[in-house]
Structures are given as C-alpha cells and as structure tokens.
Amino acid sequence: xxxxYKPEIVERKWLESWDDSxxxxxxxxxxxxxxxxxxxxxxxxxxxxxxxxxxxxxxxLARYKRMRGYNVMFPQGWDCHGLPTEVKVEERHGIxxxxxxxxEFRALCKxxxxxxxxxxxxxxxxxxxxxxWSKEFVTMDDRYKRFTQLSFLKMYHNxxxxxxxxxxxxxxxxxxxxxxxxxxxxxxxxxxxYILFKKVGEEQEVEYxxxxxxxxxxxxxxxxxxxxxxxxxxKDIAGRELVVPIFEHTVTVYEDESVDPAFGTGVVMICTFxxxxxxxxxxxxxxxxxxxxxxxxxxxxxxxxxxxxxATECKKRIIEDLNAQGLLKKREPLQQNVGVCWRCxxxxxxxxxxxxxxxxxxxEIIKASEAITWYPEHFAIRLKNWVDSMEWxxxxxxxxxxxxxxxxxxxxxxxxxxxxxxxxxxxxxxxTSPKMPCANCGxxxxxxxxxxxxTWMDSSLSALWVAGWDLNAMQPSGKxxxxxxALRPQGHDIIRTWAFYTILRxxxxxxxxxxxxxxxxxxxxxxxxxxxxxxxxxxxxPNEVIQEHGADVFRQWAAIGGAVGSDVQxxxxxxxxxxxxxxxxxxxxxxxxxxxxxxxxxEGSAVNLxxxxxxxxxxxxxxxxxxxxxxxxxxxxxxxxxxxIFAWNVLADDYIxxxxxxxxxxxxxEGKESAKYALYETLQTLSKLLAPFIPxxxxxxxxxxxxxxxxxxxxxxxxxxxxxxxxxxxxxxLIADITRAVRRYKSEHGIPLNAPLGKLEIxxxxxDSGDMENATATKVELCKDVSKIxxxxxxxxxxxxxxxxIKE
RNA sequence: GGGCUCGUGGUCUAGUUGGUUAUGACACCGCCUUCACGAGGCGGAGGUCAUGCGUUCGAAUCGCAUCGAGCCCA
Numbered sequence: 001x002x003x004x005y006k007p008e009i010v011e012r013k014w015l016e017s018w019d020d021s022x023x024x025x026x027x028x029x030x031x032x033x034x035x036x037x038x039x040x041x042x043x044x045x046x047x048x049x050x051x052x053x054x055x056x057x058x059x060x061l062a063r064y065k066r067m068r069g070y071n072v073m074f075p076q077g078w079d080c081h082g083l084p085t086e087v088k089v090e091e092r093h094g095i096x097x098x099x100x101x102x103x104e105f106r107a108l109c110k111x112x113x114x115x116x117x118x119x120x121x122x123x124x125x126x127x128x129x130x131x132x133w134s135k136e137f138v139t140m141d142d143r144y145k146r147f148t149q150l151s152f153l154k155m156y157h158n159x160x161x162x163x164x165x166x167x168x169x170x171x172x173x174x175x176x177x178x179x180x181x182x183x184x185x186x187x188x189x190x191x192x193x194y195i196l197f198k199k200v201g202e203e204q205e206v207e208y209x210x211x212x213x214x215x216x217x218x219x220x221x222x223x224x225x226x227x228x229x230x231x232x233x234x235k236d237i238a239g240r241e242l243v244v245p246i247f248e249h250t251v252t253v254y255e256d257e258s259v260d261p262a263f264g265t266g267v268v269m270i271c272t273f274x275x276x277x278x279x280x281x282x283x284x285x286x287x288x289x290x291x292x293x294x295x296x297x298x299x300x301x302x303x304x305x306x307x308x309x310x311a312t313e314c315k316k317r318i319i320e321d322l323n324a325q326g327l328l329k330k331r332e333p334l335q336q337n338v339g340v341c342w343r344c345x346x347x348x349x350x351x352x353x354x355x356x357x358x359x360x361x362x363x364e365i366i367k368a369s370e371a372i373t374w375y376p377e378h379f380a381i382r383l384k385n386w387v388d389s390m391e392w393x394x395x396x397x398x399x400x401x402x403x404x405x406x407x408x409x410x411x412x413x414x415x416x417x418x419x420x421x422x423x424x425x426x427x428x429x430x431x432t433s434p435k436m437p438c439a440n441c442g443x444x445x446x447x448x449x450x451x452x453x454x455t456w457m458d459s460s461l462s463a464l465w466v467a468g469w470d471l472n473a474m475q476p477s478g479k480x481x482x483x484x485x486a487l488r489p490q491g492h493d494i495i496r497t498w499a500f501y502t503i504l505r506x507x508x509x510x511x512x513x514x515x516x517x518x519x520x521x522x523x524x525x526x527x528x529x530x531x532x533x534x535x536x537x538x539x540x541x542p543n544e545v546i547q548e549h550g551a552d553v554f555r556q557w558a559a560i561g562g563a564v565g566s567d568v569q570x571x572x573x574x575x576x577x578x579x580x581x582x583x584x585x586x587x588x589x590x591x592x593x594x595x596x597x598x599x600x601x602x603e604g605s606a607v608n609l610x611x612x613x614x615x616x617x618x619x620x621x622x623x624x625x626x627x628x629x630x631x632x633x634x635x636x637x638x639x640x641x642x643x644x645i646f647a648w649n650v651l652a653d654d655y656i657x658x659x660x661x662x663x664x665x666x667x668x669x670e671g672k673e674s675a676k677y678a679l680y681e682t683l684q685t686l687s688k689l690l691a692p693f694i695p696x697x698x699x700x701x702x703x704x705x706x707x708x709x710x711x712x713x714x715x716x717x718x719x720x721x722x723x724x725x726x727x728x729x730x731x732x733x734l735i736a737d738i739t740r741a742v743r744r745y746k747s748e749h750g751i752p753l754n755a756p757l758g759k760l761e762i763x764x765x766x767x768d769s770g771d772m773e774n775a776t777a778t779k780v781e782l783c784k785d786v787s788k789i790x791x792x793x794x795x796x797x798x799x800x801x802x803x804x805x806i807k808e
Numbered sequence: 809g810g811g812c813u814c815g816u817g818g819u820c821u822a823g824u825u826g827g828u829u830a831u832g833a834c835a836c837c838g839c840c841u842u843c844a845c846g847a848g849g850c851g852g853a854g855g856u857c858a859u860g861c862g863u864u865c866g867a868a869u870c871g872c873a874u875c876g877a878g879c880c881c882a
Contacts, residue, residue: 001844003844003845004845004847005845180882183881183882184881185881185882276882337809337882339882376813378812378813379812381811381812382811382812382880382881385810385811385812385881386811386881389810389811389881389882492812492879492880493879493880495880496880496881522813522879523878523879523880525878525879529877529878530878531878531879562821565813566813566814567813567878567879569820571819571820571834573819573820573833573834573835574820574833574834576834576847577833577834577847579847580847580848583845583847583848584844584845584848586844586845587844587845587848588844588845589844590844590845591844591845592844593844594844637822638822641822641832644832645832652844652845653849653850656844657849660844664843740850740851743850743851744850744851744852746850746851747838747839747840747850747851747852748839748851748852750839752839752840752842753839753840753842753849753850754840754842
C-alpha cells in the first residue's frame, strides 16, 4: 500500500469498475420504495457548486436509504426548454430566431441542450452520484412533451386552465409574457417629475394640481388620478375632473386609501399600466384601458405625436415638451426599485393581452403545504407568504419558440377553441391540423396557437413523471411505487416557483400532495461570505476541487459545511481539512492491514476482550446510534463530524496508540487476537458508515477488509446493544486520560515522549493497565492508600484519580 | 419596503426542552523526524457568547428593543 492516499487513482478505478445497475430501482423487489423527485436542472452546461451541494445531500440520502433496505429511485431529469437556450443559440450561430423557421431553430436548441446535458452528466458521475440513469428524463423528448400536453388537456377540461385578456408582466426585449416568479427587482436611478394637471371648469382663472410621477411617458395612458380620502389638501378636487397635459383628455379624481400622502405631492396618476398597484386601482374603480406601450416596448398610436418611439425616448421628449409648455414644475432624483426580466434585466412593462392562465387555489395549496413535512421547518412560511401575496393567476403562455406548444387550434370560420385530442399528442398545432372538424360550426380550417408553455409547466410535473403517474387511470403505472413520493430536495430560491407549481399541479391532477417531505438546501457563498457571482469574482467550480483533491473531499465538504438549509460558505481550508482526513483514514487502514491482512474474522469470536477493546467497541456502537439518528434527521454535518471525531480521536489517537504493542506482539500473543477482532470490527463498520459520504474511499477500504465485496451492497450497520458498556468506557476513558496526562507531564518536563519513567503509581482499586504501560513506556503500580501521597508537581489529578510519577 | 435566517476566541463553527471549568476546526506558540500517518504526533495560549433592558435562584440558550450581516423577494 502506498504511503499517501491517491484519490485520483482510487476514484478513477472505482468509476470504471462500478456498474450503473448497482443503483437501479428494481420494480420486482419486494422492498419499501423511496422515490426521490430529483431536480431537473436547466442544462446550461455548468454544474455549479450550488448544484453539487444539493446533489451531495440527495446522494447521501439515496445511498443511506439503499443500505437501510429501501428500494431507492434516484432519477435524473433535464428541464430543457426556455429562453436562455434560445439566446445562446442566437449568439452561437449569429442568427435571430426570426430569420429561420421554428423547426430549424428548435433543432439547434435541442442540439445545444444535448451537448450541455452530456457535460453536466459527466460532472454528476464524477462526483459519484448514485443516480439511476435508466430513469433519466428529458423534458424536450416526445414522451415528456406528450405528458405535459396531456396534463394541459386534463386541466383545461376540469376548468383549471383558461384563456383571458388580463394585464401580465411583459418583457419588451424578449417579447413575451412572464410570470411574477420571473420578475426580479433592481435599484435604478430615476427622476420624480412634478407635472401640472389643469382643473376642469376653471373659466376665469386657470388652476393646476401638481402630480409627481416617475413615468411621464405613460401620460397618454392616464385613466384617473387619486388622492387619500383624509388628505385635507385635496378635499376640493376629489370627484372632480382634471385635464391630462399634452394629451388633453380628462380624468376623474378618486379617493383611495392606498395612496401614500407622503409620496411626491400626495396626488398619484393611475395609468394602464405603470405597476401592479395601477392594476389593482384599475380593477377596483372599473377604469378604462388605454394601452400606450406595445409588445415591443414602443409607443402606440394612442400616444399621439410620440408614436413609434421607445418608452425611454418618449419619456425624454415628453419632459422637454412639458417643460416648453411650463407644465413641468420640477424634477428630483429618486432611487427606484424597478421590475426587470430575470433573464435579460430589461425593465418589464405591464401589458394587457390575451393569455392562458392556470387557476391558483390559494387555500388548497396552503393546506397541502401544511400536510408536507418541511425540513428545515421554517421554509414552509416562505411558501405561505408567497401564496398569500399572489394577486393574479399563473400566466402559462409564452411568446417563445423552444418550449412545449399549447395543444390548441382556433376555428377559422367561427373562432371557437379546438382542443387537441389525446391521441394526437404530442402535437405542434402550428404544423398540423386537428383530425376532427370544429364542434361549433363544422369548419375544417384552423389556425394553430402560436404560444408555447412556460417551462415550469414541464418541470412542475417531475414528481408525477418519476412516479410514472397515469393521468387517466389516476395511479402510478409502475410497480412498487407509491404516490405521493418520498422526497423533494431543492433550493430555497425556487420555493415560490418549483415547489409551489409542483404542489399546485399535483393537487389539480391527482388531488394529492406530490411528496411527503421537502428538503430545502441553502445556497453556496464564496470565500468572502457573499453569494458567488461573476462580478465579485468569488466563483469556485466543483471541478477545481475534484481535480486537486477528489470527489470524496468535495462530498465531505458538502456534508460538513453546515446544517442542511443554511447557506454554506465555501472555504479552501475546509477542503484541505477534508483532504487531511482522507489521508488519516488511509493511514489507519495501512496500519490495520499490517495486522489484519490474513485475519479470519468471525463475528463474536473474540471472547477475551481487553478493557480498551471493549471501550472501543462500546464507542463504535454509540457512533452507529448517533450517525443513524443524524441521517434520519438529515443532519449530515453532525453525522460526518461524529465519524471524524471517532476515527481520528478515538480510533487513531487513543485506541491504536494503546493497542499497538499488543498488535505488534511485543509481549507475546496475549491480547493480540482481541485487538485484531476489535480493529476489524471497527473498520468494517466504519467503512459502512462512510459509504454514503465518501463512496470511493469507503469502497477502497472495504475491498481490503472484504476482498471482492462492495460496501455499497451491504446493509447499514445494526447497533449491538450488548456491546455498549458504560463500565468499560469509564475505565477506558481513565486509561486514555492518564496516558494523555503522562504525555503532558513529559512534554512539560522536556522528557522525550518515548522515554521511560521510573514508574507510575495509580491510586485506584482496579485497572487494566497493560496498554497504558506500553503507551507510556512506563511500569504501572496500583496503590491503595491515597492519604500518604504528597501533592507536589509529580502528582497528577486525572478526573479525581491520583497518579504519582516516580522519575527514577 | 417585506419575509426568512443569523450575530459565540484572529477566522469559521457546536452548543434548538435555560443549570457544573462554553465544542471543534483553521490560524498562532512550544516540543517531537516514535517502526499507520510531518498535509503528521504531543502539548499550550486565546472567547463570557453583537449591544441594552427584562423574565428567573440561575441565560449564549426565553422575551422586548437597538445595531449589524446574509439570503430570498415586493
């Protein structure tokens, strides 16, 4: 055996020899199932450190549950559709999606996605993920697309999906509707403009009302003005009419509690639509809709004289014109939070268009969320807060290309909606026509729906997909699978999206919650304590760690970095510490194999265990208890820490030091067998406890102890309760503590640690001191009469036990 | 502006049912090339737990307030 542990060699060896089938979910097995609703990542090609953390958690559980006798399904999917890939493809081929036809464009997207999947898959495999690749799913494949479209049909037919004209968040650059979940907020510098609105009916003397707004370009869309009902300053204008400058149409002044009298002048103009509050007012007061900005972010014909300008250009021109007319009182700078498209950071507009929506059943979702076990518990409140704050239904139509088409046509003659039938799926309604004529008018000419589905419509089905849910039979199609499934692991950043949408769709399609437990992981922060980002230059890729220290080290960091759910900081020194532990484990194994290479282990064979052997085995069985308990509660950090402390402090520092000379047989064969037994028993258990965390090393270790066997096919260790021995632990602790105290004495007195002392007088009834004599290289004499000893510097007190050191 | 989490030696951290000398790691200091390991071993110094008030016989651990940090978001 090499002196240094070489992860690159060991890990490569096992990667090559392990067979994928080791991790297959076997429907024929008569075992309880443990199905994981693994996140299908977006195939960007980059499996980043945050992904890797999450996947480590999943793999710890998958491996642990397998060893606990569960039939584990750890599938892997890919959430392919969406704008980022479209943008990448345009960049890569130097084209615009409008230059080539949809089919060609989709093919290019598919190709890029496949390449990215291959890259990310490689990283998952390199990290030792025990994924069942026979269950891989890809949302852009026909089978999955069919499933998505079928789910659309089911929800359309049961009234959960409808089409309506409604204001939606709109990205003028991407030219598509987006959901709230896709809107981000950024601080921007804006100006607050104080504009004069003329009061109507002031014949003699013209009077004005001053209104502050950040969006003068929306003046054409101004449909009302509002003041707070208690605002004494504006009592006289409530209910009256004002003239909108430049566009000269009149609007009514409403009183509304939501107006903030402290902001600007306390008078607000209501436009269709400047922000979400405008939509609320528009609905509440039944106001007309005047759209002045179109889908490309340009002014419509409503904005007479500014038509065709972009909103930004228009704003500039209107400010100039207001100024020229003396209607601009003043401008002041303002820090503003604007909603931007999560993808391209373009400020969003709120535009009313005809879109498809999914009904949000607030109460049912909250009830379902309460029926799910959240870990950590406190994240449940995030979902609740989100549901409570949702004002509009979920807009699921997108004006994009690389996504699942909405399986709908419109009759050319009467305009009626024609829904695809189940046997037509998957279908692209822009490419094919329905088989049956229009049910309304008998027409046979149709126009296909151009819009496609929000990608969350795909990924929110993942739980149903992995369970093999049959949307017609209303049950899982596969054998041995329960629904709800066992576990949903995911990050807290997508609670409002993926978790929310999955619960919603599961309720709508199955009337059940999707999973029993949701396990939320934190984000990975950079070494500087901030979120990793390109601009901060604090990025780490898992690959860097693996190249230098191996996958096991990365996995150890993931386990020990922090409690599940809390954000963990990446630190190289933790990586180094993990790497040192690998070397320690390797040294332990090397030492053990010096003595165990031809040892024939037989359980329970050693009857004459020495105190220190019993002490070790007692602590080992307690370790099984604590690690098992930690695993059951997703406390991977505690499990890994307990294992480290045991292996390093208990086994290596204390036990091996104490039992060493017996193993070397320095004083004959006495106690040799029992030491071998204890050591073997410990190593075999240790490799099993390590298997979920560091599968490569655990397998290597096991291959020495049990040649030809895989630790990953073994059962999780059972606690041997009769081995837990309080008496042996107390005596063993005393032996270890006295040994430590003697070492300290030698260190303080400048005596080499391996130099013998005269003798040790230990004032105790009884003690198995043989191992201590060897470890301290000093004779031990047990003494009874404590009263006679002098309390000088040569008398040590070890937990109440007096130890006298006789130098010569 | 809201929500969530958190604030323990130089750095990171354990300490979620309040009760003896507050855990460990890294860094630091001293000693040791001892036959598993020098990316090692042995030993040592260093904190009163953000701040304030309160509950209690007793608080890092409970409550309130203030300050600060991070994350997610409006």
